[in-house]
Amino acid sequence: MFKQFTENISGNQFYLLFSLSLxxxxxxVVTILLFKMKKDHVDSMSxxxxxxxxxxxxxxxxx
Amino acid sequence: MQPEKFYYDNKIVRNFGIATIVWGIIxxxxxxxxxxxxxxxxxNMGNQYTTFGRIRPLHTNAVIFAFVGNAIFMGVYYxxxxxxKARMFSDVLSKIHFWGWQLIIISAVITLPLGxxxxxxxxxxxxPIDIAITLxxxxxxxxxxGTIFKRRERHLYVAIWFYIATFxxxxxxxxxxxxxxxxxxxxxxxxxxxxxxxxVQWWYGHNAVAFFLTTPYLGMMYYFLPKMANxxxxxxxxxxxxxxxxxxxxxxxxxxxxxxxxxxxWAQSLGVVFSIMLIAPSWGGMINGLLTLRGAWDKVxxxxxxxxxxxxxxxxxxxxxxxxxxxxxxxxxIGHFTDWxxxxxxxxxxxxxxxxxxxxxxxxxxRIYRTELYSKKLASWHFWIGTLGILxxxxxxxxxxxTQGLMLKEFTQEGMLKYPNFLETTMRIIPMHVMRSIGGTLxxxxxxxxxxxxxxxxxxGSLVANEAAEAMPLAPNYTKAQDGFWHRTxxxxxxxxLVLSLVVILIGTFVELMPTLTIxxxxxxxxxxxxxxPLELQGRDIYIREGCVGCHSQTVRPFRSETERYGEYSKAGxxxxxxxxxxxxxxxxxxxxREGGKYGNAWHYNHLMDPRLMSPxxxxxxxxxxxxxxxxxxxxxxxxxxxxxxxxxxxxxxxxVANRDLNKQAQDIADNLAKDHIKVNSNKEIIAIIAYLQxxxxxxxxxxxxxx
Numbered sequence: 001m002f003k004q005f006t007e008n009i010s011g012n013q014f015y016l017l018f019s020l021s022l023x024x025x026x027x028x029v030v031t032i033l034l035f036k037m038k039k040d041h042v043d044s045m046s047x048x049x050x051x052x053x054x055x056x057x058x059x060x061x062x063x
Numbered sequence: 064m065q066p067e068k069f070y071y072d073n074k075i076v077r078n079f080g081i082a083t084i085v086w087g088i089i090x091x092x093x094x095x096x097x098x099x100x101x102x103x104x105x106x107n108m109g110n111q112y113t114t115f116g117r118i119r120p121l122h123t124n125a126v127i128f129a130f131v132g133n134a135i136f137m138g139v140y141y142x143x144x145x146x147x148k149a150r151m152f153s154d155v156l157s158k159i160h161f162w163g164w165q166l167i168i169i170s171a172v173i174t175l176p177l178g179x180x181x182x183x184x185x186x187x188x189x190x191p192i193d194i195a196i197t198l199x200x201x202x203x204x205x206x207x208x209g210t211i212f213k214r215r216e217r218h219l220y221v222a223i224w225f226y227i228a229t230f231x232x233x234x235x236x237x238x239x240x241x242x243x244x245x246x247x248x249x250x251x252x253x254x255x256x257x258x259x260x261x262x263v264q265w266w267y268g269h270n271a272v273a274f275f276l277t278t279p280y281l282g283m284m285y286y287f288l289p290k291m292a293n294x295x296x297x298x299x300x301x302x303x304x305x306x307x308x309x310x311x312x313x314x315x316x317x318x319x320x321x322x323x324x325x326x327x328x329w330a331q332s333l334g335v336v337f338s339i340m341l342i343a344p345s346w347g348g349m350i351n352g353l354l355t356l357r358g359a360w361d362k363v364x365x366x367x368x369x370x371x372x373x374x375x376x377x378x379x380x381x382x383x384x385x386x387x388x389x390x391x392x393x394x395x396x397i398g399h400f401t402d403w404x405x406x407x408x409x410x411x412x413x414x415x416x417x418x419x420x421x422x423x424x425x426x427x428x429x430r431i432y433r434t435e436l437y438s439k440k441l442a443s444w445h446f447w448i449g450t451l452g453i454l455x456x457x458x459x460x461x462x463x464x465x466t467q468g469l470m471l472k473e474f475t476q477e478g479m480l481k482y483p484n485f486l487e488t489t490m491r492i493i494p495m496h497v498m499r500s501i502g503g504t505l506x507x508x509x510x511x512x513x514x515x516x517x518x519x520x521x522x523x524g525s526l527v528a529n530e531a532a533e534a535m536p537l538a539p540n541y542t543k544a545q546d547g548f549w550h551r552t553x554x555x556x557x558x559x560x561l562v563l564s565l566v567v568i569l570i571g572t573f574v575e576l577m578p579t580l581t582i583x584x585x586x587x588x589x590x591x592x593x594x595x596x597p598l599e600l601q602g603r604d605i606y607i608r609e610g611c612v613g614c615h616s617q618t619v620r621p622f623r624s625e626t627e628r629y630g631e632y633s634k635a636g637x638x639x640x641x642x643x644x645x646x647x648x649x650x651x652x653x654x655x656x657r658e659g660g661k662y663g664n665a666w667h668y669n670h671l672m673d674p675r676l677m678s679p680x681x682x683x684x685x686x687x688x689x690x691x692x693x694x695x696x697x698x699x700x701x702x703x704x705x706x707x708x709x710x711x712x713x714x715x716x717x718x719x720v721a722n723r724d725l726n727k728q729a730q731d732i733a734d735n736l737a738k739d740h741i742k743v744n745s746n747k748e749i750i751a752i753i754a755y756l757q758x759x760x761x762x763x764x765x766x767x768x769x770x771x
Contacts, residue, residue, distance in 0.1 A: 015329050016336065019574055023311060023340070026567075030307050033550065034300050041551055046295035048220040049286050052145035 067215065067536050070529035071144045073431040075157040077526055079137035080424060082165060084514050086133060087420070090125030091507045097122050098500040100684070101651065102493045104675075107684035112176040114684045116610025120187045121175040126412060127185060129168045131276060134420040136160070136203070138283035139226055141427060143210055146220045146286065148534035152209025156202050163199035167192060178608035179249045182643050183264045185271050186240050190251045193241040200237065204230050211557045215534040218554040221302040225282030227557065228310050228564040232274040235568065240267035246705045247698060250604075254709060257638025258325055258586055261646055262318065262579050266572065269317035276411065278310070280419055281348050284376070287423050288355050291368050297354035303550055305347030310564060312341050314571035319390035322399065323620040324646060325635035330579060331392075337571075338390035345383035352376045367442045371422035374450055378414020382407060397472065400616060400650040402492065403464025406457045413453045413506055421445065421513055428517050434524025441516045449509035455502025463495035472624040480627050485653040490680050589636035592762040594711045595755070597699050597725040602755030604702075605694075605748055606645070609686065616647035617656040617759065630657030630760065637763060640711045652683060659761035664732055665739035667753045689749040694729075696722050696746075728754060 100106045100115045107114045144151060151157050170192050174180070180187040188196070207230060211219070219227075240263055243251035253260050289296050296302060318326055318334025353376055356363060363369045385407050389398050398404060429436045436442060470488040473481040482488055553560055579586070595603060606612070619625050621632040633656055638644055662670075669676045672690060674683035700718035707713045713721075726745065732753055733745035743749065 015574060015578070016333055019315065019333060019571070020336065022570065026311060027308060030304055034304055037300060037550070042299045043295075045218060045220065045554070046289075046299045048146060048216070048218075049142075049222075049289045050293070050295060052148065 064535055064538070066533045068531065068533050069148075069150055070531055072140070072151050072154060072157065072528075073526060073530050074528040075151065075154075075161060076137055076141045076427065077431055077528075078161050079133045079140060080428060080517075082133040082161070083130060083137055083420060083424065084510075084517065086125055086129030086168060087510055088507070088514060090122060090130050091503070091510060093118055093122040093125060095500060095503045095507060098496065098503050101682055102496045102500075104682050104684055109685070111178070111609075111686075111688050114609070114686075116613050116684070117176050117178055117180075119613045120180060120184075120610060121172065123185060124171050124175065124187065125168070127271070127275065128171070131412075131416050131420070132164065132168075134416070134423070135229075135275070135279040135283075136164070137427070138287070138423055139207070139279065141431075142222055142283065142286035143207065143226065145532075146216065146223060147210055147214035148216045148532065149210055149214050152206050152213060156206040156209070160199060160202045160206060163195070163202065167195050167199060170195070174249065178610070180607060180610065181243065181251065181253065182607045182610075182612055182645060183240060183253070184268055184648060186237075186264070186267060189249045190241065190243050190245050191248065193237070193243070196237060197234075197241075200230075200234055204234070208557065208561075215536055217537060218551070219557060219560065220286070221296070221299065221306065222282040222286040223557075224306055224560060224564075225278045225285065227561050228306070228568075229274050229279045229282070231561055231565050232270065232278075232310070232314075232568050235565070235572070236267045236270050236274065240264060244705050244709060246701045250698075252642040252702075252705055252709060255580070255642070256709070257641045257644050258327075258635045259580050260642065260644040261321055261324065261638075262326060262330065262576060264644070265320040266314075266317040266576060269320060270314055272408075272411075273309075273313035273316075276416055277313075280416060281306075281309075283423060284348070284352050284372075284419065287426060288352055288372055291366070291372065291422070291426055292356055292359050292362065294355065294359060297351050297357065301347055301351050305344040305351065307567065308344035309341075309348070311567050311571070312337050312344060314568045315575055316341055316390070318575070319395070320648065321646075322390070322392055322395045323622070324618050325633050325638070327579060330575060333575060335390050335392065338387045342384060342387050346380060349376050349380040349383070352379075367439060367446050368422045368425050370446050371418045371425070374446075374453075375415050375418035375422065378410050378418065378453070382411035382415060385410070396620070396622065397468040398464060400648070401464040401468040402460045402495070403468065404649065406460035406464060409460065410453070410457050413449075413456065417506070417510075418449065421449070421510075424513065424517060428520055429524070431527055431530070432521055432524030433527055434520060437516050437519035437523055441512055445509040445512045445516070448505050448512070452502050452504075452506030452509060455505055456499055457502070459495040459498040459502065463492040463499075466495070467492050471628070472622070474624070480624065483628065485628070485650075486678050486680055489651070489682060493682075586635045586639065588639060589634060589763060592637055592639060594640045594706070594713060595758065596728055597703065597721040598728040598751050598754040599758045600702055600706070600755075601694055601696070601699065601725065602751035602753070603645075605689070605752045606755055607643075611655075612645045612647045614647075614649065614651035614683070615653065615655045616650050617654065618646040619654055619656050625654070629654045631763060634763065637760070640706070642706065642709055642711075655756070655759055657760035657764075659757045659759040660764070663739070664735050664753050664757065665741055667756055668736055668741055668743070668749060671749060671752065686749075689752060690743060690747055692748045693746050694748045694751050696725060699725060 096106065097115055097119050111117070140151060171188055174189060174192070175187060179189050181189060207226065242254040244254060245251040255263055285296060285302060315337035316334055318330045319338045322331050353373070356369065356373070363373055388394055389407060425436060425442055467488045470482050470491065475481050553563070619629045619632045626632055666677055670678070671686040673685050674681040699721045703713050703718040703721050729745040729750045732750050733743055736743055
């Protein structure tokens, strides 16, 4: 299967390699940064849809 | 600081909800009609306005932009206000957005049956409507960002990133794929031709799936699923990772629609590699959705809304696994142009978009009407009948796709095509098409039940048009969090989020499109390829008007099974004057690229009048009005001028004498038909379309040498 890629891109490997490495760098950077994320922030963000009605707001104001 | 009191606008949500249901029923009804036409040609109803070629785009546009489009706006307007703790920025803009979008849909309902089309799939609407879409999209953008700016919640939840990426990418896609040169109020030619036009169209087409049918729905899933299950999303970190990976990768995958065509090989490879990579972020979203229900599976058994969500997410997982598999060249060789693709898109459309929409409607309508759903039992019936409908739709279409794809490739032991007559393969799959329409009927039946159930619910309750809410205003002087986490910063900066999303999607766009659009060596020219004659050009526009491209491709792939059946495989240089390209994406009938000279003029005349005269059992509609309608030659000069502006080398001043050449060629064809005892005036439309069909693919039959 991989042969078809290498055969078809003769002289144009640059595009493929450039694109793949670009994504790889992008992906690794996002992943590393994600590991540095704080848990309390993650929790508060995930809870956001559950605290958007008037009742939820009132509850949070009372607490 | 005192909490502020404000009101959510539920009326606009309700309006988009009703529009979703109404257009959904209409769009699916048209879908059912086109499905029946594929085995009962009489259902074309004997007039030009209801033939398959013209109303198939009406079906696709209605379900994508009217049904799904309105559902997106319903979901966005509901969730955006609540996630930002603010009413929509402007009620006037909301109204303009709503009515503007409905008017655009109505203009599509009028123009498409009239044959007013650009022929680009899912972008068929002509240039004035394109401008209207742009304006209304900008109104939506202003309204969304206006709301974001006046928010009472510092951080933007993941759903809103998906909405922002949707807004900016759809804007880019729509504008680039609408580069057209108008020649009259409702007719234009695309700026790019042939291979370039194909690349732009499928970059658009694929990403319309990505950024209209996928990202806004993922955003809605991230909001509504936690609400429905009453628990937070499984992994917020995963949502960040899969959001950025998804929008980065999706934009590159378009060329998998053009495998084995004359698109440069490197661009095809790029499309395949990125399509395979797409599995990861797509499944990231599906897994995040399904795992949100961890520990709540007992609820799924009782709650029909969650059932819809689970089947919808599963359909998303299936479609996003199948898509990359179909982009493998060996699989694509069999599946492309067949019903397999129809099955694939409908698993996504009926399962993912349809079921998520139904779940959101069932959840949202009772809430904004402060009542209970009229009948849970009816909703449960809808779920089962809808699920059965999807199965009865998809399974016959897979079967049909494999059957036809393999039959078309089969050789006898002597090395001859086993089924040299394309029609033989069509007739073999007719039972599957009958079953598919039964599946479609079941699915539509479910939607009608939902409409009844929701209408009863609305009558039972009363709309809370302005829902009271309270929230603390944002502190004017925000002190940055000490940890300075990058995404946390981004989550409170919508404009930076928009710019970053734009940059991410533009990277793929530029690397993929620019070489083919700017480097001429990517499109080798062929000396013997000449511009169309004026009559052929007019004939080509009739071919476009009738939507022939919906069933007939014009690109012969380099397989022995295709060169034996159709003739020499396609070369990029053959399409350099094709504004727009007409390669098509589905072969309900045979490829037409080498049609020129295959049959006599009389054969085409009789075949267009009644296809069953020449090909008994054919499912093609009659085109008898082409015999009676007079060809409009008043615009020939404008068309020649427009083509010249786009780079087609017509001699200076040729537009003045073009109609003279047109009449002469038309007379020759009429005289030729008269020899076969067919009396027809040379000024009829059928003469022009015969001229075009007889020209197809003949350039390189005369001279096969390429200059480059």
